Amino acid sequence: MVYDEAMGCVRCPLHETRTTVVFGAGNADAELMFIGEAPGANEDKQGLPFVGQAGKLLDKLLAEIGMERRDVFVLNVLKCRPPGNRDPHPAEIESCQDYLWRQVELIEPTVICTLGNFSTKLLRRDGTGISRLHGVEEVRIVGGRAVRLYPLFHPAAALYTPRMLETLRTDFRRLPEVLALGPPPQPRVGAEPALADGRGLDAAPALPDVGGASAELAQPDLLGPIPELEPEQQSAPIERKPAAQLGLF
Numbered sequence: 001m002v003y004d005e006a007m008g009c010v011r012c013p014l015h016e017t018r019t020t021v022v023f024g025a026g027n028a029d030a031e032l033m034f035i036g037e038a039p040g041a042n043e044d045k046q047g048l049p050f051v052g053q054a055g056k057l058l059d060k061l062l063a064e065i066g067m068e069r070r071d072v073f074v075l076n077v078l079k080c081r082p083p084g085n086r087d088p089h090p091a092e093i094e095s096c097q098d099y100l101w102r103q104v105e106l107i108e109p110t111v112i113c114t115l116g117n118f119s120t121k122l123l124r125r126d127g128t129g130i131s132r133l134h135g136v137e138e139v140r141i142v143g144g145r146a147v148r149l150y151p152l153f154h155p156a157a158a159l160y161t162p163r164m165l166e167t168l169r170t171d172f173r174r175l176p177e178v179l180a181l182g183p184p185p186q187p188r189v190g191a192e193p194a195l196a197d198g199r200g201l202d203a204a205p206a207l208p209d210v211g212g213a214s215a216e217l218a219q220p221d222l223l224g225p226i227p228e229l230e231p232e233q234q235s236a237p238i239e240r241k242p243a244a245q246l247g248l249f
């Protein structure tokens with residue numbers, strides 16, 4: 001189970017300095033997911049994501065649109081705190097990302113808000129920065145499924161920059177509208193390698209030589225537009241997986 005695996009993870013050296021693995025928390029059946037960067041000192045102590053000042057701001061912004069933590073699922077790109085809150089290293093992201101894909105696959109969110117540059121770049125497989133992308137939703141394949149990706153400034157960055165906070169608030173206010181769009185059309189099963197994230201690529205028969213997520217990162221040309229849909233798939237209901245599979249409840 002992904003939870004058990006992550007909680008005992010020793011894939012990268014961060015396990016030597018962490019206090020707790022911060023797996024993620026919230027509603028495992030949520031339509032809306034937030035993906036931050038990495039646990040900070042408070043998160044590392046408590047084992048929960050966004051419990052410090054940035055988390056308080058996230059709660060406030062959620063409250064302003066009539067939502068709370070229990071309505072959403074919150075997680076990070078890295079499950080362990082980088083010492084001194086330094087930026088995540090590429091090798092750490094590489095070894096940790098598999099947990100993230102599996103979490104997305106299990107929770108099956110409709111909308112994913114990436115918070116800041118690290119999660120935005122990882123989920124978009126592209127180096128474009130958050131300043132150019134925030135507040136604009138797009139359909140992307142994540143964890144083998146189409147989701148509405150809605151990048152936002154990181155709340156920690158907005159804490160000390162009033163103009164950024166205003167932008168974050170404006171973008172947040174559009175979230176109900178983005179959620180109301182509902183689930184995007186899903187790609188055809190077993191189809192094009194260009195559509196999948198790393199895990200999807202593993203399974204894509206058309207490209208047997210292409211490995212996991214790192215292989216895809218090295219070949220940005222493999223990323224492509226959303227696939228053609230079978231007409232009957234366009235309104236197919238999404239079958240949700242039991243929250244218990246996440247090992248949280």
Ligand code: URA
Pocket residue numbers: 036037038039040043048049050051052054055076156
């Ligand atoms: N910043 C993050 O990106 N994640 C947390 O959990 C806390 C602060």
